[in-house]
Amino acid sequence: MQIIYYPAQDDVTAARTAGDPLLLLVSFDEKTAIVAPIDEVVEHNILLDRAGQAGLIDGDSRQIDRYFRAVVDDDGADWTFVCPADYRGITDKIRRISAFYRDGFAALSHALLELGLMVGIDIPRRYRRHLNMLADESTNL
DSSP: OEEEESSOHHHHHHHHHTTOOEEEEEETTSSEEEEEEHHHHSSHHHHHHHTTOTTOSTTOTTGGGGEEEEEEETTEEEEEOOOOTTGGGOOSHHHHHHHHHHHHHHHHHHHHHHTTOOOOEEOOGGGTHHHHHHHHHHHTO
């Protein structure tokens, strides 16, 4: 996995040492991770653009929808769980969300390990709508 540090690795290390949160993007194919201090870029779309990755995926203007997104620090990783409607071409919503969950958990775990962060991954309540759908579906089986 290639890790892109924005603006530079020293800046990310300094923010982490200070206990400041980082923004993390991990491409769906797990080839690229992009990380920056949150105060440097504020949100994931800006990070993608400033790291020079915006517009590089098949000319698609929705490049951010090709990355798993998290806010991380030494206490944990909060996953911004937003499953694109076209994820892996899976048309069934429940199957798509299940695949997104499995893939994202693996990809984010790998990236966190690469960054030396041995922390848990949490999906904040405001992003659990899709997970709640999975739970509801499993009770209806």
